[in-house]
Amino acid sequence: MTAPSPLPLSVAGPSMVPKIGRLHSPADLLNAIQALGTVFHGRVAITVRDIDEGWAVAYHGDTLFPQQSVSKLWVAIAVMEAIDRGTLSLADPVTVRRSDLTVFHQPIRPLVGKNGYRTTIAKLLEGAMTHSDNTCNDVLLWKVGGPPAIRRMLQRKGIKDVGFGPGERILQAKTAGLTWRPEWAGGWGFLQARSKMTYEARSRALTRYLAAPYDGASANGVTLGLALLNRNALLSRRSTAYLLSRMRASKTGPLRLRSGLRSGWTLAHKTGTGQDLGSLSTGYNNVGILRSPNGHYYAVAVMIASTRRPIPARMRFMGNVTRAVIRVVGTSH
Known part of the structure; x- marks a missing residue:
């Protein structure tokens, strides 16, 4: 249990954070x-x-x-920061390949044919933030430099006590006690491998x-x-x-x-x-x-x-x- 804590004025610099009024909590x-x-x-x-x-x-x-x-929130912030810098645009075209597919919830999956699926940064962001599409998020993640870039952004912005994992596929594989394989893109191979594990092995991985x-x-x-x-x-x-x-x-x-x-x-x-x-x-x-x-x-x-x-x-x-x-x-x- 933690005590009430005020929002630090120094997090983003005094010029960026408005002056706070009373600092007591109800x-x-x-x-x-x-x-x-x-x-x-x-x-x-x-x-x-x-x-x-x-x-x-x-x-x-x-x-x-x-x-x-x-954690999709932090990827979205990094994407919008890149747009503010002019290194990305919401209208930028993106081709999502089958090799980009991840695991679990990914509504974009049926749209990704053998030649891929043509979309935009804006559509990927919408998929990630409004439908929590794992593939949309992972494609955006690598567009902004991968997990290390998100961690640097969080540190630079002063967002304390927030980490960032290794990306959807590796994260879910590690959580299940597996090592991700590229041929599992799309999720079925991962689910099959996970189903063959013993309860005890999965429990140990989840406990870790x-x-x-x-x-x-x-x-x-x-x-x-x-x-x-x-x-x-x-x-x-x-x-x-x-x-x-x-x-x-x-x-x-x-x-x-x-x-x-x-x-x-x-x-x-x-x-x-x-x-x-x-x-x-x-x-x-x-x-x-x-x-x-x-x-x-x-x-x-x-x-x-x-x-x-x-x-x-x-x-x-x-x-x-x-x-x-x-x-x-x-x-x-």
Whole structure:
């Protein structure tokens, strides 16, 4: 359990971060967040950060948890930064090859024929951020220089306690206790190889991953990144607005954080969902930026490292976090 922590003024430099008003956090919200985290059966982290005023309340907010597809947010920021620099354009053509295919959720897969699929940076970004398409994200990842480039960006931007994994294919293979093979592009070979493993071998690999996630990030760190994004401290105003519009249009996780919204509230968000083993689910996440009807902003991260609770219970838990924010502090702004 972590104590409330303010958003540091020094993260992006005094010229980039607006002056923060009061730095105390509502005790009622802290109590509500900690109560929700305590009663949920599983390893969870919750952080709510007031973007406009700077305070944050958290439950296990400093612990590194698996991000899974939450990490697509950092790839998207790197892409938009390249667009701001002029080294990429949303209109740039891209051919996705069969060798680019990844694993698990990839709606683009049926479109990729023997000659590939012609698309654009904009369409890939839309696929990654609104449909959480793993192949779209991995193609964009390598367009901006691969995992090392994302890690450098996170460090340069002052987004602390947020790591970045080795890319979708290697990450999922390591999590399952396998070494990625190029012939598995598309996912079927990977799934077949995983199905031949013993339960004990997969359990050992998953335990290693949960103990030290290859894509680990803290809920405090994720909300710091979201806050800086919303303040235009990471990208140009135009690129920030574009990326947030893609996050508001997300089709994934409609019954997670979004299920707790009330009339007039909006959410720009990104989900993450990891692998299951038996009844154990891992990396079940939702992070985003809540906007109140009068324009007050909160960054929220709910990360479930592991749980045996069914999906409806997980979604209800996340919606309850949103409801707590709206109930406790929503009426004060």
